[in-house]
Amino acid sequence: MNIEAKLGLDVFQIDSEQSHILIDQxxxxxxxxxxxxxxxxxxxxxxxxxxxxxxxxxxxxxxxxTCYIACREDALEWHYPRAGYGVQYRFG
Ligand code: SF4
Ligand code: SF4
Structure with a gap:
C-alpha cells in the first residue's frame, strides 16, 4: 500500500474558517x-x-x-485544530 492510499484511510473534519497552522512569510x-x-x-x-x-x-x-519542530526560524504558529475538527485515524 503506498502513502497516498494510507492517507486516504484517514478522515478529516475540515475547519474551513481558520487554519491551525499560520506561516510568517x-x-x-x-x-x-x-x-x-x-x-x-x-x-x-x-x-x-x-x-x-x-x-x-x-x-x-x-x-x-513535525513542521513546527523542524522550522528553526520560528516562522510557524501551530496549534491543534479546534474541537470537532482535524484528522481521525481509522487504524490507530
Ligand atoms: S503537523 Fe501537519 S503540516 Fe506539519 S508536518 Fe505534520 S502533517 Fe505536515
Ligand atoms: S522551514 Fe520555517 S522559515 Fe523555513 S520556509 Fe518553512 S516555515 Fe518558513
Whole structure:
C-alpha cells in the first residue's frame, strides 16, 4: 500500500474558517534558505506558490507537529485544530 492510499484511510473534519497552522512569510523569505518544512511533512502539505510564498494545505494535516519542530526560524504558529475538527485515524 503506498502513502497516498494510507492517507486516504484517514478522515478529516475540515475547519474551513481558520487554519491551525499560520506561516510568517516575512521570516520565511528573509531568514530561511533550507526550507525544512518542504522536506519533513509526512503528508507533503507544504508548497511554494508562484509568488514565492510558503503555503500549507492544513486541511490534510496529520497533526504530528513535525513542521513546527523542524522550522528553526520560528516562522510557524501551530496549534491543534479546534474541537470537532482535524484528522481521525481509522487504524490507530
Ligand atoms: S522551514 Fe520555517 S522559515 Fe523555513 S520556509 Fe518553512 S516555515 Fe518558513
Ligand atoms: S503537523 Fe505534520 S502533517 Fe501537519 S503540516 Fe506539519 S508536518 Fe505536515
Amino acid at each position: 516575512e521570516v520565511c523569505q528573509s531568514r530561511c534558505t533550507i526550507r525544512y518544512c518542504l522536506h519533513v511533512c509526512p503528508a507533503d502539505l507544504y508548497e511554494l506558490n508562484e509568488n514565492g510564498e510558503m503555503t500549507v494545505d492544513y486541511e490534510g494535516c496529520l497533526e504530528c507537529g
